[in-house]
Amino acid sequence: MLPAPPLIEARTVVKRFGALLANDHVDLSVAEREVHALLGENGAGKSTLVKILYGLLQPTEGTLLWQGAPFSLRNPAEARQRGIGMVFQHFSLFDALTVAENVALALDGNESVARVSDRLAEVSRAYGLPLEPGREVWRLSVGERQRIEIVRCLMQSPRLLILDEPTSVLTPQECEGLFATLERVKAEGCAVLYISHKLEEVRRICESATILRHGKVVGNCDPRQESAASLAEMMVGSKVAPARHDRLTTAGEVRLAVTGLSLPSPDPHGTSLREVGLEVRAGEVFGIAGVAGNGQDELFAALSGEMLAEAAGTIRIDGVATGRLGINARRLMGGAFVPEERLGHAAAPAFRLSDNALASGHATNGFVQRGMIDRAATRVWVERVVKAFDVRKGPRDPEAKALSGGNLQKFIVGREILRNPRLLIVSQPTWGVDAGAASLIRQALIDLSRSGAAVLVISQDLDELFEIADRMAVIFHGRISSPLDTEGLRREAVGLLMGGAGFAADAVDEAA
Amino acid sequence: MRIVLTRRDDAPAWMALVSPLIAVALTLLSGAVMFALLGLDPLKALGVYFISPISDGWALQELAVKATPLILISVGLSLCYLSNNWNIGAEGQFVMGAIFGGWVAIATHGAANGPWVFPAMMLAGMLGGAALAMIPAILKTRLSVNEILTSLMLVYVAELLLDWLVRGPWRDPKGFNFPQSVMFDKEAQVMRLMADGRINLGTPIAIIVVVIAAIMMARTLKGFEIRLVGAAPRAARFAGFDEKRLTWTVFAISGALAGLAGIIEVSGTMGQLQPSVSPGYGFTAIIVAFLGRLNPIGCLIAGVVLAITFIGGENAQISLRLPLDVTRVFQGMLLFYVLACDAVLNYRIALVRTGGAAA
Numbered sequence: 071m072l073p074a075p076p077l078i079e080a081r082t083v084v085k086r087f088g089a090l091l092a093n094d095h096v097d098l099s100v101a102e103r104e105v106h107a108l109l110g111e112n113g114a115g116k117s118t119l120v121k122i123l124y125g126l127l128q129p130t131e132g133t134l135l136w137q138g139a140p141f142s143l144r145n146p147a148e149a150r151q152r153g154i155g156m157v158f159q160h161f162s163l164f165d166a167l168t169v170a171e172n173v174a175l176a177l178d179g180n181e182s183v184a185r186v187s188d189r190l191a192e193v194s195r196a197y198g199l200p201l202e203p204g205r206e207v208w209r210l211s212v213g214e215r216q217r218i219e220i221v222r223c224l225m226q227s228p229r230l231l232i233l234d235e236p237t238s239v240l241t242p243q244e245c246e247g248l249f250a251t252l253e254r255v256k257a258e259g260c261a262v263l264y265i266s267h268k269l270e271e272v273r274r275i276c277e278s279a280t281i282l283r284h285g286k287v288v289g290n291c292d293p294r295q296e297s298a299a300s301l302a303e304m305m306v307g308s309k310v311a312p313a314r315h316d317r318l319t320t321a322g323e324v325r326l327a328v329t330g331l332s333l334p335s336p337d338p339h340g341t342s343l344r345e346v347g348l349e350v351r352a353g354e355v356f357g358i359a360g361v362a363g364n365g366q367d368e369l370f371a372a373l374s375g376e377m378l379a380e381a382a383g384t385i386r387i388d389g390v391a392t393g394r395l396g397i398n399a400r401r402l403m404g405g406a407f408v409p410e411e412r413l414g415h416a417a418a419p420a421f422r423l424s425d426n427a428l429a430s431g432h433a434t435n436g437f438v439q440r441g442m443i444d445r446a447a448t449r450v451w452v453e454r455v456v457k458a459f460d461v462r463k464g465p466r467d468p469e470a471k472a473l474s475g476g477n478l479q480k481f482i483v484g485r486e487i488l489r490n491p492r493l494l495i496v497s498q499p500t501w502g503v504d505a506g507a508a509s510l511i512r513q514a515l516i517d518l519s520r521s522g523a524a525v526l527v528i529s530q531d532l533d534e535l536f537e538i539a540d541r542m543a544v545i546f547h548g549r550i551s552s553p554l555d556t557e558g559l560r561r562e563a564v565g566l567l568m569g570g571a572g573f574a575a576d577a578v579d580e581a582a
Numbered sequence: 583m584r585i586v587l588t589r590r591d592d593a594p595a596w597m598a599l600v601s602p603l604i605a606v607a608l609t610l611l612s613g614a615v616m617f618a619l620l621g622l623d624p625l626k627a628l629g630v631y632f633i634s635p636i637s638d639g640w641a642l643q644e645l646a647v648k649a650t651p652l653i654l655i656s657v658g659l660s661l662c663y664l665s666n667n668w669n670i671g672a673e674g675q676f677v678m679g680a681i682f683g684g685w686v687a688i689a690t691h692g693a694a695n696g697p698w699v700f701p702a703m704m705l706a707g708m709l710g711g712a713a714l715a716m717i718p719a720i721l722k723t724r725l726s727v728n729e730i731l732t733s734l735m736l737v738y739v740a741e742l743l744l745d746w747l748v749r750g751p752w753r754d755p756k757g758f759n760f761p762q763s764v765m766f767d768k769e770a771q772v773m774r775l776m777a778d779g780r781i782n783l784g785t786p787i788a789i790i791v792v793v794i795a796a797i798m799m800a801r802t803l804k805g806f807e808i809r810l811v812g813a814a815p816r817a818a819r820f821a822g823f824d825e826k827r828l829t830w831t832v833f834a835i836s837g838a839l840a841g842l843a844g845i846i847e848v849s850g851t852m853g854q855l856q857p858s859v860s861p862g863y864g865f866t867a868i869i870v871a872f873l874g875r876l877n878p879i880g881c882l883i884a885g886v887v888l889a890i891t892f893i894g895g896e897n898a899q900i901s902l903r904l905p906l907d908v909t910r911v912f913q914g915m916l917l918f919y920v921l922a923c924d925a926v927l928n929y930r931i932a933l934v935r936t937g938g939a940a941a
Contacts, residue, residue, distance in 0.1 A: 376819050396822055397820065397821075414814050414817060415814075415816045415820055416820065418810055418814035418818075419813075420814075421810070421813065421814070426817075428806060429820070429821040430821060432822075433822060441802045441804065442801050443801055443806060
């Protein structure tokens with residue numbers, strides 16, 4: 071007897087976006103009841119491939135097979151009819167509506183909200199995904215929102231569930247819950263395609279893996295038989311060295327002191343800062359951990375001076391009250407800043423690198439004399455950054471958007487570090503960056519701190535903080551926990567804080 | 583079926599220069615078709631329209647007189663548009679400049695005035711234009727009111743104010759009841775540069791403005807700020823630039839330049855205030871700004887092109903008996919083709935069958 075054909079198979083799928091080959095003759099096959107990992111760095115073509123499997127994109131070439139028979143998907147509705155469900159990295163939920171209303175909107179039929187609400191309660195019980203159908207979405211945590219998306223898929227009794235980077239927004243404890251759910255989903259006879267770049271969790275829950283690099287399949291394996299290092303090597307194509315990190319011997323004087331900083335968020339769905347207090351000393355890397363959307367953006371804006379504090383004394387750099395000073399005044403005091411968003415915030419996409427160097431350095435780098443720009447000086451500066459940080463850029467002075475994410479990030483971090491700042495505040499330094507660039511940037515942050523600067527890293531990547539931070543605190547609902555020494559720190563302890571345990575009761579109330 | 587536009591990232595830089603040339607060519611071609619349909623010899627009609635305005639010295643002087651306000655206004659508008667501030671009300675700021683500057687001339691009428699009157703008028707005209715332009719700027723930054731609507735609606739306020747003034751308080755008592763002010767004194771008129779034509783000091787002023795603006799945009803931090811705020815507002819905030827203050831600045835500059843154009847027009851070519859002082863310079867300058875790629879030098883060239891359509895339209899009225907509306911048709915076609923060429927050159931256009939990708 072022939073073995074059963076795989077549930078879904080992609081054969082020599084090619085997807086071209088203009089000049090970019092996002093998927094280059096990719097083969098993928100997922101068996102029935104299998105938890106299959108799709109591994110790869112950012113930009114390896116994982117999202118493109120699953121969008122094709124979900125009918126959001128049409129392949130340029132290649133065929134899709136469902137239980138051995140060729141088929142095509144013109145849109146996601148057809149995918150759902152076939153039994154393919156997908157949970158996206160970024161949720162599509164209406165904040166003002168209830169859980170049941172959101173689910174009813176997304177279902178293809180026209181069931182009444184009451185009926186949907188009953189079925190939803192049933193499914194969420196069956197899979198151990200507690201949800202209250204009548205609650206408005208804005209009251210829910212990110213983890214709960216993800217549950218809505220998962221339950222929404224499960225209500226359509228899928229044969230294949232696709233999850234795109236599901237744990238990137240979860241605390242370690244919430245991840246455990248998700249893994250338990252996936253076990254149950256599998257037991258019910260559904261296959262799972264699990265997209266991730268986190269190797270440990272893939273090794274734990276996946277039975278097989280397809281590894282993509284630069285749009286091509288570079289390997290298939292059983293991740294349970296591999297080590298994290300060997301998976302990483304396949305993903306990246308070379309060995310990745312963890313950052314070299316001498317233990318901090320002597321902490322210097324306090325460079326950045328924040329006390330009682332409260333700041334309402336200008337965004338109605340943002341998170342206001344409440345009584346934030348922290349100290350970053352010369353010579354150390356201080357990490358701020360936390361799940362996305364807990365006030366990280368507002369904290370960065372307040373510390374950089376893009377948003378002014380209400381009282382000057384709440385933020386002090388080297389003891390000087392700077393809460394009411396703008397970003398350039400803080401730069402002149404030795405501050406340097408790297409925001410999370412590369413294109414559009416840290417850099418203007420359509421501007422050349424030299425103009426982007428001018429943007430953050432016009433107050434401090436001597437690029438401007440009596441209002442006139444010294445273009446030659448900006449170009450020299452670009453060359454210095456490029457050389458020191460190994461930025462691969464092609465033409466002499468390309469537009470920022472022409473660089474890959476990793477190279478642009480190296481440029482953006484490099485342009486600040488080369489100024490020898492006394493204080494560097496950086497948000498998500500390696501988000502969406504290839505492993506080579508990430509390790510270079512992390513090393514640069516450590517080296518900067520060891521040369522005597524204070525470095526504050528806001529990151530949602532807990533592995534990153536454990537790798538580079540000397541101390542860390544957790545941000546939750548706009549509040550910051552007391553600092554913890556990284557040495558000897560257990561991940562579970564940080565995870566509990568990220569979920570709100572240990573914060574003042576009123577903060578947790580608001581979360582619930 | 584639906585049409586999908588996807589941006590070409592590989593559009594070469596020379597396209598930005600070629601695109602307006604193609605637009606001009608297409609306008610001429612469509613004009614030829616239009617003339618043929620009207621029963622005219624297309625070549626002869628186009629000749630009247632586009633060749634006669636540049637055929638002799640007198641015509642060239644007229645061209646300069648018409649191009650001057652267009653250039654002055656469009657340079658200011660370019661700064662606004664580059665920084666994402668949509669000032670559509672230059673026509674009103676032009677009129678307000680004429681009113682403020684005209685007031686100086688009327689108030690000093692008949693007194694033995696020194697050479698200070700002319701600069702004072704220019705200054706007052708700039709103040710008037712800037713003051714009117716600041717209203718939409720402040721409404722935008724304080725109350726988030728859409729500046730397109732407010733700046734446009736203020737055009738009618740300025741026009742009606744001028745209308746009332748020349749029919750009422752500022753009417754020339756010896757003017758046989760015509761709705762117009764007194765003729766300005768000689769000191770209050772813009773200096774003519776030639777004995778036999780109407781070209782005046784306004785044209786060199788416009789060229790100086792173009793040069794200053796070109797240097798500002800290319801070399802100064804302020805020019806960089808204008809471009810950055812328009813292209814990436816969050817990156818501009820990260821660079822420490824104050825978007826609101828910049829909105830005020832560019833509205834003030836563009837209002838001042840429109841006002842300057844207004845007082846130059848009134849004191850240079852009319853010599854008095856009349857109920858209407860502009861054939862639509864403030865609106866045509868929007869076309870000039872875009873045809874000129876929001877670049878000061880580009881505005882200089884595009885201003886001359888659009889001035890040709892004004893004069894050609896007048897010539898066509900006389901020698902071809904065509905209505906003046908044909909001028910509007912040409913200007914409209916030109917703007918349409920400029921925008922269309924940009925779209926076609928910068929975007930890939932594809933027909934997609936509906937029911938396909940929903941992304």
